[in-house]
Amino acid sequence: MKQYLKEDAWSIIEEGFDPANHEISESIFSIGNGYMGQRANFEERYGGPSLQGSYMAGVYYPDKTRVGWWKNGYPEYFAKVLNSTNWIGIDVWVDGAALDLAACEVKDFVRELNMKEGWLSRRFTAVLEGGKEVAVEAKRFVSVVRHEIGAIRYTVTPLNFSGELRFMPYLDGDVKNKDSNYEEKFWVEVEKKAAADLSYLTVKTKKLDFHVTSAMAFDVLKDGQTLELSPALSEREKYVAAEVAVQAGQGEAVTLYKYVANVTSRDHGLAALAPAGTKLLLAAKEAGFDVLLREQAEAWAEKWQTSDIIIEGDVSAQQAIRFNIFQLNQTYSGDDDRLNIGPKGFTGEKYGGSTYWDTEAYCVPFYLSTADSGIARNLLIYRYKHLEKAKENARKLGFSKGALYPMVTMNGEECHNEWEITFEEIHRNGAIAYAIFNYVNYTGDKSYLSQYGFEVLAEISRFWAERVNFSAAKGKYVILGVTGPNEYENNVNNNWYTNRIAAWTLEYTLEVLNDLKNNEPDHYEALAGKLNLQDEEAQKWQHIIDNMYYPYDEERDVFLQQDGFLDKEIVPVNELAPEHLPLNQNWSWDRILRSCYIKQADVLQGLYFLGDRYDLETKKRNFDFYEPITVHESSLSPCLHAIIACELGYQEKAYEMYLRTARLDLDNYNNDTEDGCHITSMAGTWMSIVQGFGGLRVQSGELVLRPFIPSHWKSFSFKVMFRGSRLQVNVTEDSIIVVNETDVPAAIRIYDQSFTVGAMGEVQAQRSAAPAALS
Ligand code: BGC
Numbered sequence: 075m076k077q078y079l080k081e082d083a084w085s086i087i088e089e090g091f092d093p094a095n096h097e098i099s100e101s102i103f104s105i106g107n108g109y110m111g112q113r114a115n116f117e118e119r120y121g122g123p124s125l126q127g128s129y130m131a132g133v134y135y136p137d138k139t140r141v142g143w144w145k146n147g148y149p150e151y152f153a154k155v156l157n158s159t160n161w162i163g164i165d166v167w168v169d170g171a172a173l174d175l176a177a178c179e180v181k182d183f184v185r186e187l188n189m190k191e192g193w194l195s196r197r198f199t200a201v202l203e204g205g206k207e208v209a210v211e212a213k214r215f216v217s218v219v220r221h222e223i224g225a226i227r228y229t230v231t232p233l234n235f236s237g238e239l240r241f242m243p244y245l246d247g248d249v250k251n252k253d254s255n256y257e258e259k260f261w262v263e264v265e266k267k268a269a270a271d272l273s274y275l276t277v278k279t280k281k282l283d284f285h286v287t288s289a290m291a292f293d294v295l296k297d298g299q300t301l302e303l304s305p306a307l308s309e310r311e312k313y314v315a316a317e318v319a320v321q322a323g324q325g326e327a328v329t330l331y332k333y334v335a336n337v338t339s340r341d342h343g344l345a346a347l348a349p350a351g352t353k354l355l356l357a358a359k360e361a362g363f364d365v366l367l368r369e370q371a372e373a374w375a376e377k378w379q380t381s382d383i384i385i386e387g388d389v390s391a392q393q394a395i396r397f398n399i400f401q402l403n404q405t406y407s408g409d410d411d412r413l414n415i416g417p418k419g420f421t422g423e424k425y426g427g428s429t430y431w432d433t434e435a436y437c438v439p440f441y442l443s444t445a446d447s448g449i450a451r452n453l454l455i456y457r458y459k460h461l462e463k464a465k466e467n468a469r470k471l472g473f474s475k476g477a478l479y480p481m482v483t484m485n486g487e488e489c490h491n492e493w494e495i496t497f498e499e500i501h502r503n504g505a506i507a508y509a510i511f512n513y514v515n516y517t518g519d520k521s522y523l524s525q526y527g528f529e530v531l532a533e534i535s536r537f538w539a540e541r542v543n544f545s546a547a548k549g550k551y552v553i554l555g556v557t558g559p560n561e562y563e564n565n566v567n568n569n570w571y572t573n574r575i576a577a578w579t580l581e582y583t584l585e586v587l588n589d590l591k592n593n594e595p596d597h598y599e600a601l602a603g604k605l606n607l608q609d610e611e612a613q614k615w616q617h618i619i620d621n622m623y624y625p626y627d628e629e630r631d632v633f634l635q636q637d638g639f640l641d642k643e644i645v646p647v648n649e650l651a652p653e654h655l656p657l658n659q660n661w662s663w664d665r666i667l668r669s670c671y672i673k674q675a676d677v678l679q680g681l682y683f684l685g686d687r688y689d690l691e692t693k694k695r696n697f698d699f700y701e702p703i704t705v706h707e708s709s710l711s712p713c714l715h716a717i718i719a720c721e722l723g724y725q726e727k728a729y730e731m732y733l734r735t736a737r738l739d740l741d742n743y744n745n746d747t748e749d750g751c752h753i754t755s756m757a758g759t760w761m762s763i764v765q766g767f768g769g770l771r772v773q774s775g776e777l778v779l780r781p782f783i784p785s786h787w788k789s790f791s792f793k794v795m796f797r798g799s800r801l802q803v804n805v806t807e808d809s810i811i812v813v814n815e816t817d818v819p820a821a822i823r824i825y826d827q828s829f830t831v832g833a834m835g836e837v838q839a840q841r842s843a844a845p846a847a848l849s
Contacts, residue, residue: 076742081389084190086397086740091175091183091198093122097748100125102397102739103187104421104751105194105214108407109221110336111420114185114194117164117212117228117332122176125252125748129420130158131413132340133284134427134484140255141491147471148491153484155416155427156260157251159277159288161334162214164228165242165315169235171202173210178202189400190378191371192218199233207233218377218407219369222335222351223358229329236323243332244315245288247277253423261312265348268307268314272355274348275314278339285339289351291359292332294318333359340412377403380793380800381444383763387788394736395763398756402440405753408449414456415754422750428482428489429456431502432754434509435679436710439516440757443764443794447517454513457506458526460486461533468537471497476536479506494564498557500541503534504575508683511582516772518797523586524597531583532605538576539614542622550623558635560676561708562657562666566636568625571680574633577622578684580615587612631692632699633677642670646702656707656744672704674711682714685721686773694722701727709738713758713766720766720782728766729784735759764792768803772796777822779812781805781841796820801831810839 078095079102080087088099103114104127113127136151166173179201186195193215201207214226230239250259264276264285274289294301305316320328335355342350358366381399385392405419415437416427433453442450457464457479463486464477471478480488481496490496510527514520523531542551553576558569587607590598601607625634634640647655654660657671675682677700681693697718706712716731734743736759739751764770767790769780777796783789783805791804798818804811810824817833824839831837 075745079740081393083389083392084188084396086187086189086393088185089183091180093176097123097125098742099185100127101421101747101750103185103194104401104404104419105187105192105216106404106420107216107218107221108403108405108409108413110216110224111404112162112216112224113421114187115160115162116175116196117162117214117226118166118173118175118210119163120176121174125422126157126160126249127420127422128158128160128162128249129155129427130286130336130338131410131420133158133279133286133338134282135251135260135279136281136489137251137253137255137258137260139491145491145493145497147497148493149488149496151489152255152491153426153428153482153489154251154253154260155423156279156284157249157423158261158286159245159247159275159336160249161224161245161288161290161336162226162332163244163246164226164330164332165244166210166228166230167238167240168200168202168206168208168230168232169237171206173200173202173208173230175200189396190374191367192374192400192404193367193370206235206237208239209233213367215367215370217358217366217370218373220354220358220366221407222337222354223366224334224336225358225363225366226332226334227329227363228332229327230322231327232322232324234324236326237321238319239322239328240317240319241294241328241330242315242317243290243292243330244313245273245275245290245334247275247286247288247312251423253426263312266309266312266314268309268316270305270307270316272352273307273314273316274351275312276347277312283339285344285347286336287338287347287351288334288336289348289355290332290334291355292316292330293359294320295329295331296320296322296326331363333363380795383760383790383792385787385790388786391733391736391787394740395759397740398736398759399444401751401753402437402756402760406437406441406449406453408441408445408452411452411455411459414453417752417754418750419753421753422748424749426482426484426489428484430482430754431505432710434505435683436713436754436761437757438509438512439765440760442513442516443770443796444760445795447513447519447795450513450517451519451522454509454522455526457509458530461530463487465533473537473540476538476540477503477530477533478537479503479534494557495561498555498565499561500537500556501558501569501572501575503537504572504579507531507534507579507582508575516796518775520589524590524594524601528583528586528590528601529605531579531586532601532607535580535583535615536611538579539611539618542576542618544621545623548623550621551618552623558676559674559679560635560672562669562671562673562705563636564667567638568623569636569676570625570633571635571676573622573624574680574684577619580619584612584615584619630695630699632696633680635672635676635700639670642668644670644703647671647705648702655705657705658707670703672700674704674706674708675714676700678714678718682718685771690722693718697722697724706731706734707744709735709744709752709755710758713755713762716762717766720762720769723782725782725784728762729786732759732762732766732784735762763790764794768792768805770794770803773823775821776828777801777820779803779810779822779824781810783807783841799831805841808841810841812837
């Protein structure tokens with residue numbers, strides 16, 4: 075835990091430069107536009123510890139797997155998001171001395187991430203050799219309007235002397251990944267050109283042949299006048315640069331504008347890469363920094379229009395939720411169905427930038443509510459496109475039918491290799507099915523099912539039908555040898571959540587099947603033919619649903635996380651001495667596995683997903699049993715607990731859990747923010763406000779709200795898109811006002827009262843007292 079950032083409603087602000095915080099800030103102040111992303115590395119060289127990170131979405135590397143004991147079924151590679159060409163670099167010399175914040179005195183340092191308009195800035199005074207002081211101001215952004223464009227404005231002013239300023243903007247493809255398994259560099263040069271007006275560099279990955287061209291052009295201004303300069307050009311392997319020298323008087327500001335286009339072979343033919351980059355670059359330069367910045371601010375204003383949350387009376391909470399929403403919108407823009415959301419987005423290398431179940435379980439609700447439904451649909455289509463690979467994956471593991479989606483993937487293939495997770499954490503298949511239900515339930519867009527969804531559901535169901543086995547001893551179907559969401563238990567039998575989500579998937583698949591049969595018989599016939607679906611299969615699915623085994627403890631009347639869970643010694647977390655926590659840094663794996671401690675929501679994950687099927691008493695009994703032994707050592711954990719605590723009227727607990735998720739990165743709560751921000755859990759933070767405090771659900775085509783307001787807040791409001799309408803929900807101490815900002819009327823329910831919010835209309839309801847905690 076580290077709190078060094080200034081509270082502000084719209085910006086993240088760091089005052090004063092402490093190198094010890096630099097890598098944390100590099101993560102937090104990252105910028106991105108769904109197409110590329112950039113850690114907050116300095117433009118000028120920096121001799122201190124730093125994690126360089128320039129990422130291009132979808133450009134990855136299949137790094138050769140490194141494991142101790144090889145298991146059949148492991149993938150040959152682990153995919154990695156690539157640190158690619160450093161396009162922000164500008165070396166600076168002041169009267170011959172290199173500007174490097176690790177090697178000079180730094181005064182008045184302020185770094186700001188402006189979330190309202192989508193830019194990063196930095197200003198400071200550097201005291202160089204001989205006491206020469208320069209003021210530096212840098213601002214940069216990656217355009218959310220022109221996805222391939224990044225722009226930097228970099229100004230240096232000599233404060234107490236007149237002298238020579240030298241600038242060298244460059245493109246450097248000679249970069250590496252910190253997590254490279256064999257210290258290998260992943261890029262080779264294809265071509266380059268350094269020229270006074272425009273330079274470019276094309277590099278390609280050693281495997282898979284991803285090509286990236288970065289093109290740069292720059293202007294230098296003094297007194298508002300563009301200078302005519304003849305840059306000294308330099309080239310070396312995977313590197314181009316252009317150096318200019320400018321005489322500056324005391325107090326005279328010299329500004330360099332650097333424009334860059336980064337284009338990849340994912341979007342352009344190889345021969346067209348350099349021309350495409352050049353064209354985009356010249357158009358951006360022609361528009362100029364101020365115009366690009368204005369476009370950026372306008373585009374962000376539109377994003378905030380559909381996604382902002384306003385909290386009155388708590389700046390820290392306000393800043394935190396905006397930070398979470400901002401980072402989610404920086405990571406995924408939804409216009410490319412080949413892309414997805416890595417747990418660290420564009421803010422670091424950890425988790426390889428790959429796709430996890432986090433997307434379906436946590437991120438889909440955010441994009442469903444805050445953007446056009448096509449965006450969440452694209453996340454679903456991503457998995458549809460990977461269906462063949464998921465079938466291959468199941469075959470590889472010995473299944474005759476069905477699809478097992480990978481735990482971790484870039485292109486649909488499994489690229490993770492820890493047997494207890496890769497082979498056993500199969501509940502992920504359920505989340506993928508659940509996201510289809512969630513999408514259809516939220517949007518009402520049933521066409522998705524006949525077009526794409528049913529095929530995925532049927533293949534996942536086939537997997538479950540083969541993965542269960544009938545236990546003669548129990549007279550029930552069981553699922554053996556799994557890891558549930560709680561990764562602090564491995565290779566268990568009958569993880570309640572896995573059994574439940576498996577049976578639910580079969581149930582939903584049958585529901586969709588019957589619906590298609592009755593209402594879209596032609597589509598059904600075509601799909602049944604394509605899938606070679608037999609009646610006996612559906613009968614088997616029903617038999618499994620009716621006879622699934624669920625571990626349960628009669629005495630406590632709770633679902634058991636897995637067979638034998640109660641053999642463990644149950645000691646609440648708050649009875650552990652604080653030095654034991656976090657367990658994953660202090661205990662051996664063996665000790666963790668034998669303990670009762672739960673990494674993240676497991677039974678409760680099921681009670682959250684299938685919330686409509688369980689009454690409050692059941693939720694309460696299970697929450698009361700499991701929450702005290704949960705250590706929340708996955709960032710995905712506190713948000714679900716916050717949501718269920720809200721339902722149960724556990725206000726303090728809900729707020730405690732909310733705080734733990736909301737400022738996780740800003741306050742470096744888990745002491746790991748330097749690796750990157752926890753992007754997927756940020757969607758969980760959004761969920762804990764909208765579904766937790768707002769109580770939002772969609773039931774029978776109605777948007778249901780059951781808000782309560784944390785005692786620390788005066789009011790809060792959030793926006794949701796719902797079936798063509800955009801609603802702003804304002805919650806105060808005593809009222810709930812829902813304003814429809816569109817012409818499309820919306821059916822909503824507030825507590826138990828139904829309303830239609832007409833075109834541009836508004837409805838108001840009394841706020842009920844917060845639900846009392848059940849006794
Ligand atoms: C969690 C998983 C999650 C992964 C990526 C792990 O720590 O236990 O549920 O998918 O992180 O966020």
